[in-house]
Amino acid sequence: MTTTGRQLVSTLTADGKMTLALEEKVFPEPTGNLVLVRMEAAPINPSDLFLMTTGADLENASYSPGKIEMQLHPMVAAGQAARHGKPQTVGNEGAGTVIAAGGGEMAQALMGQRVACVPGNAFSEYAIADAMMCLPLGEHSSEVGASSFVNPLTALGFVETAKREGHDAIIHAAAASNLGQMLNRICQEDGMALVNIVRKDAQATLLREQGASHVVNSSDRDFEMQLASAIDDTGAYLGFDPIGGGNTTDTCLRAMERVAASKMTEYSRYGSDQAKKMYIYGRLDLTPTILTPSYGFGWTVSGWLLMPFLNSCDMQTMMALRTRVQQGLTSTFASQYKARVGLDEMLTKEAIMDYSQMATGEKYLVTPLR
Amino acid sequence: MTTTGRQLVSTLTADGKMTLALEEKVFPEPTGNLVLVRMEAAPINPSDLFLMTTGADLENASYSPGKIEMQLHPMVAAGQAARHGKPQTVGNEGAGTVIAAGGGEMAQALMGQRVACVPGNAFSEYAIADAMMCLPLGEHSSEVGASSFVNPLTALGFVETAKREGHDAIIHAAAASNLGQMLNRICQEDGMALVNIVRKDAQATLLREQGASHVVNSSDRDFEMQLASAIDDTGAYLGFDPIGGGNTTDTCLRAMERVAASKMTEYSRYGSDQAKKMYIYGRLDLTPTILTPSYGFGWTVSGWLLMPFLNSCDMQTMMALRTRVQQGLTSTFASQYKARVGLDEMLTKEAIMDYSQMATGEKYLVTPLR
Numbered sequence: 001m002t003t004t005g006r007q008l009v010s011t012l013t014a015d016g017k018m019t020l021a022l023e024e025k026v027f028p029e030p031t032g033n034l035v036l037v038r039m040e041a042a043p044i045n046p047s048d049l050f051l052m053t054t055g056a057d058l059e060n061a062s063y064s065p066g067k068i069e070m071q072l073h074p075m076v077a078a079g080q081a082a083r084h085g086k087p088q089t090v091g092n093e094g095a096g097t098v099i100a101a102g103g104g105e106m107a108q109a110l111m112g113q114r115v116a117c118v119p120g121n122a123f124s125e126y127a128i129a130d131a132m133m134c135l136p137l138g139e140h141s142s143e144v145g146a147s148s149f150v151n152p153l154t155a156l157g158f159v160e161t162a163k164r165e166g167h168d169a170i171i172h173a174a175a176a177s178n179l180g181q182m183l184n185r186i187c188q189e190d191g192m193a194l195v196n197i198v199r200k201d202a203q204a205t206l207l208r209e210q211g212a213s214h215v216v217n218s219s220d221r222d223f224e225m226q227l228a229s230a231i232d233d234t235g236a237y238l239g240f241d242p243i244g245g246g247n248t249t250d251t252c253l254r255a256m257e258r259v260a261a262s263k264m265t266e267y268s269r270y271g272s273d274q275a276k277k278m279y280i281y282g283r284l285d286l287t288p289t290i291l292t293p294s295y296g297f298g299w300t301v302s303g304w305l306l307m308p309f310l311n312s313c314d315m316q317t318m319m320a321l322r323t324r325v326q327q328g329l330t331s332t333f334a335s336q337y338k339a340r341v342g343l344d345e346m347l348t349k350e351a352i353m354d355y356s357q358m359a360t361g362e363k364y365l366v367t368p369l370r
Numbered sequence: 371m372t373t374t375g376r377q378l379v380s381t382l383t384a385d386g387k388m389t390l391a392l393e394e395k396v397f398p399e400p401t402g403n404l405v406l407v408r409m410e411a412a413p414i415n416p417s418d419l420f421l422m423t424t425g426a427d428l429e430n431a432s433y434s435p436g437k438i439e440m441q442l443h444p445m446v447a448a449g450q451a452a453r454h455g456k457p458q459t460v461g462n463e464g465a466g467t468v469i470a471a472g473g474g475e476m477a478q479a480l481m482g483q484r485v486a487c488v489p490g491n492a493f494s495e496y497a498i499a500d501a502m503m504c505l506p507l508g509e510h511s512s513e514v515g516a517s518s519f520v521n522p523l524t525a526l527g528f529v530e531t532a533k534r535e536g537h538d539a540i541i542h543a544a545a546a547s548n549l550g551q552m553l554n555r556i557c558q559e560d561g562m563a564l565v566n567i568v569r570k571d572a573q574a575t576l577l578r579e580q581g582a583s584h585v586v587n588s589s590d591r592d593f594e595m596q597l598a599s600a601i602d603d604t605g606a607y608l609g610f611d612p613i614g615g616g617n618t619t620d621t622c623l624r625a626m627e628r629v630a631a632s633k634m635t636e637y638s639r640y641g642s643d644q645a646k647k648m649y650i651y652g653r654l655d656l657t658p659t660i661l662t663p664s665y666g667f668g669w670t671v672s673g674w675l676l677m678p679f680l681n682s683c684d685m686q687t688m689m690a691l692r693t694r695v696q697q698g699l700t701s702t703f704a705s706q707y708k709a710r711v712g713l714d715e716m717l718t719k720e721a722i723m724d725y726s727q728m729a730t731g732e733k734y735l736v737t738p739l740r
């Protein structure tokens with residue numbers, strides 16, 4: 001028996017025309033350890049938006065029910081040559097109810113249950129998911145479980161990465177995001193010192209109310225001194241930057257070096273011996289990353305991605321991370337959403353112009369059954 | 371018994387005035403395993419120039435015999451706050467004759483010998499050096515031995531770093547330099563594939579005549595395609611960039627990704643899984659490093675410095691590196707100089723305006739006895 005439903009598809013052609021459209025799709029009967037999930041809630045994460053709105057002229061796009069046709073910036077379109085003409089499903093993660101299961105034991109055990117999953121086509125009425133990757137939600141709603149993977153495992157991944165590399169303090173930029181708030185809670189639970197960088201006083205207040213001890217506001221005139229002081233307090237020589245473009249990473253490295261240099265007894269033309277490292281894990285700003293020659297040679301800037309991190313974990317660590325997420329869905333790993341939109345509504349000009357801005361604390365949740 | 375001689379001193383004040391001057395200095399009788407070396411030859415390396423000319427207005431400086439007074443760019447002066455008012459000796463390395471030795475066994479063994487050394491004040495008539503770091507030159511002249519440390523150990527360090535990180539091919543920018551020519555010879559000896567990036571046809575010819583199989587010219591219109599093709603041939607996903615500022619590192623990462631993406635069967639918004647890494651080991655260009663968002667998240671850019679590398683080597687490796695340099699002084703590790711200048715001559719406008727440009731293949735040698 002097959003099931004038919006609508007799913008969002010993003011198609012880019014070589015001339016830079018991108019189409020987002022709801023298409024009828026036939027989902028086959030799942031086999032083996034696959035399950036068919038009726039999707040009930042899926043967050044719109046920045047990584048999803050990369051396939052939907054990055055480089056697009058949304059203001060002048062053509063909007064019709066269930067369809068947007070837009071023009072992409074030529075540089076962005078050229079950079080995605082590998083997907084020209086190949087329709088892409090969208091939506092990394094979400095939650096829903098298992099309505100059919102393959103014959104495999106793991107799949108059968110999930111029949112009828114509410115699960116969180118990472119199907120890659122979560123903006124859809126139905127999705128085929130791997131039972132091994134599904135997280136049973138028990139009594140939790142699909143909305144509570146919708147963001148069980150990307151943000152929780154990323155935030156846990158930062159702390160795990162820091163521990164592996166011998167750090168007990170980290171810096172986080174754009175720290176008032178859902179992810180940032182999770183990281184703030186995890187760090188308090190794990191005794192990892194955290195320097196939160198935000199842009200607005202309200203964001204600073206929010207994080208402080210959630211127990212953050214070090215919050216610095218990049219809009220303050222003395223921001224760089226505040227940041228250096230927080231680094232001095234915590235010893236944070238490792239940072240995570242979701243902005244990527246512009247000066248955020250550079251500013252962090254400069255502040256780290258300022259602190260390290262202040263502890264040197266002798267001048268060195270090569271800068272301090274203190275190793276300084278920033279991970280860029282997102283590209284909220286698509287302009288180039290700027291690295292000034294102001295912190296010697298003891299620094300590293302590197303990309304950070306969830307999948308390679310997960311692949312680097314052994315099975316025991318993976319299971320521990322999943323269990324921790326499952327047990328903290330309404331506390332440590334709780335997410336907030338600004339708005340809920342159905343599949344049709346997510347393709348309206350009003351909605352996409354808003355969620356494409358990826359403003360901190362203004363995440364959308366897609367509810368396909370709505 | 372003390373010895374008196376002239377040495378070059380660089381002094382920067384908080385208002386950005388920098389003075390390079392020859393000063394009379396009294397060298398004490400060496401003790402323990404220290405030796406007193408009468409300096410005969412010392413190369414002017416980019417790392418030396420950082421303390422001498424970086425950010426300086428040489429055109430409008432005030433020149434008098436044995437002295438230059440210049441104004442530094444305020445940004446550069448501020449970035450070196452830690453040395454304000456603290457006179458710095460200059461000259462990492464050089465060679466000369468041991469004319470006095472401390473009582474230690476290693477020091478005594480060098481008495482009367484010609485040695486290469488790393489005293490940190492090599493632009494001087496005399497220098498105190500650690501016998502343990504000295505390299506006996508035997509029948510070789512001081513000119514042959516003058517560049518026995520910085521370039522040879524850096525070039526060997528690149529190959530050692532590549533091997534440690536599991537690579538069998540590397541990219542090198544500004545590859546026609548003395549260092550680049552050494553690296554070209556070392557790579558051929560060690561079976562490490564090398565992609566040489568140069569700016570001029572004459573440099574490409576020079577390297578090819580020295581056996582280089584992959585040379586690409588960044589002035590060619592199809593440079594990026596040439597570079598990608600060379601990466602495809604060699605599998606070079608690790609590179610070393612002495613330019614630092616501008617687009618060199620970015621261009622290399624982009625070319626690596628182009629090759630890696632061409633081998634992918636499926637499109638990924640996160641870029642290829644291929645790890646790509648560039649080390650920045652110099653700052654010939656002091657403008658910011660530009661990293662565009664065009665190679666996903668599987669990349670690392672890091673500073674590379676000789677001293678931390680040497681500190682990471684065990685004693686056996688260090689001895690093997692030194693022995694290799696000693697045996698290859700006139701072959702693998704031979705250096706070429708554009709001109710020889712005495713201490714007074716190196717402070718003339720004509721000389722400093724020329725060597726401060728750090729043009730590839732135009733290195734100066736200081737000969738204090740001249």
